[in-house]
Amino acid sequence: MRSTRILSAADKLIEFDHVSFGYDPASTVLRDISASFQRGKVTAILGGSGCGKTTLLRLIGGVYPVRQGAVRIDGEAIDTRNAEQLYKLRRRLGMLFQFGALFTDLSVFENVAFPLREHTDLDETMIRDIVLMKLNAVGLRGAAPLRISQISGGMARRVALARAIALDPELLLYDEPFTGLDPIAMGVTANLIRKLNDATGATSLVVSHDVQECFEICDYAYIMAAPGVVIAHGRPEELNASDDPQVRQFIRGEPDGPVKFHYPAPPLAQDLGLTESR
Amino acid sequence: MSKRSTEVLVGLFVLLGIAALVFLALRAANLSSFNGADTYTLVAKFDNIGGLKVRSPVRSAGVVVGRVTSIALDPKSYQGVAKLDIDKSVQFPADSSARILTSGLLGDQYIGLEAGGDEKMFAPGDTIKSTQSAVVLESLISQFLFNKAADAGGPAAPAATAAPAPSGAKK
């Protein structure tokens, strides 16, 4: 079941217009993807591993050029060879990587201060204030002097979030923010994502395979499947009520359905030698 | 902040490097001898310059007073022409002579200047008239053998004896 959402041009912050992409000429990771992401909302991109959802984020960041179609930000197509356009684009976004991607040679404070030092001329006292406020927003102000090796994985992701919001970006990209976290940390993270989005009026894209957490915080969701296609999109309630077997299997976590449980193999009896092989 | 201590350490490191450079240049190499600032040029022509090289020393009474700056062949007289940079503080009489000598038995060759008795001194750019070429080992040996043969051969020998004279044979 497809949603009949219609967005005005001004509402679409990001638009994928019949995008096809592959990391090398032989493979294709995304096939003819069309999707749009509404300004000011939290949109989830869900799917199993290998369906190409992280690739979407990388294309938005302008890391790779698309093979076909275009990725438009605010109506303007991304040209990966235009260094100035990429620079401006990346100044407007903040990305949270799956494991944080913190700079291991810097302290927690220095990590969050990094974008400020690189892109602004603010003096030290201002930088200190901003860093502490960002850390406070994620609840880690007390951890400022710690080194990266001293903090846990969950804390690392929160520091990375503080770093991602250091310059108050309009667009926040989250790559698998819930993976590997305990229920409390997951709840904290989900809460932060929603609160930040609402408080700053930013647009958030959350890539994940955790359906429950995402549905609790997102306004809209896209579901992708293995060959690199979108199989459904809509508001969480619409997707929950979907009849599509692929969507139902994914949302309910059913072990068998359109995505088979068994890896292709000859019949069991044949493997065990009980019947004559052909 | 440890940034400052890092900078201090790097400064020390660079200082150590400069110290090593100074040590190597002064104590372990020939930088301390003059470098062409207060010198004047003399020219010497030889029938055979032997193993003389550019930057070979010019000595007088064993003391280094200059360096060889260039060696070339005079296309007209087929003589070796050596240009010498001599320290300004040392003047030589216009009839001084230059010989190509060897330091030690198998060492490097240098030019030895022997002061003459003239009242007039060399002017910059002058040519040293009296020169003696390098001793060529082969001619020494052949002279020696020849003398030996002459001695053994009998009284016809005397005409053949000679002091090792400058010869044109290639070394």
Next chain:
Amino acid sequence: MEWLAAIGRHVIDVLRSLGHHATFFWELLRTLPASLRRPSFAVAQVHALGNLSLLVILSSGLAVGFVLALQTYYALATYGAADSVGLVVNLSLVRELGPVVTALLFAGRAGTSLTAEIGLMKAGEQLSAMELMAVDPKSRVLAPRFVGGIVAMPILALLFSAIGILGAYVVAVLLIGLDPGNFWSIMESGVDVRRDLGNGIIKSIVFGVICSFVAVYQGFEARPTPEGVARATTRTVVISSLTVLAMDFVLTALMFSTR
């Protein structure tokens, strides 16, 4: 004729690799002016690559000086030229062993640490994160390390030679009993600052460029897995060492040809 096609493919691969190295080098050079506007990063790298290599370089230099003095003494004593030990050791160090051995040691110690560090940053997505923060990793991470290596290497080579000569002095004069005056004066008169010392410095600068570039390139191009980083560090040492030795031959032939 399959082997012909295989050779052809191999040649094309080599050419492509060379081209990739060249473009990378050019891009690195282009970032230098911007990255040098904040010299504190390069200074920190000079510390990491230079100061922290001092122990290895100085102890190796001392050891090489000892051994060289001993060996040349044995060789020269048969010709009654034992007093020239200082001269031979100095020339060997300043012209050849100082720049070359320092470069090999540098590749092993500093080069591998550079490659591993950058490779691990790549594996941990730190370089991608930087890129998406609109900070060029080549300018922020690679260029300071490249510059740091080029600055550190000649200094290390000079220190290697200097301490080697001192080591030779210890062996020749203090242990064997040669005359100290002769030791220094024969050395002084035989070593030319411009030709020997100067060329040695030029060599060490060239080697510094080679080792730093290879280390930084291998780290940046490493596959972001543990095996990828391990193989990259090995490649750094091997490629640096072989290139240094090859360049040494070329430079020596150019600089020290007898006229």
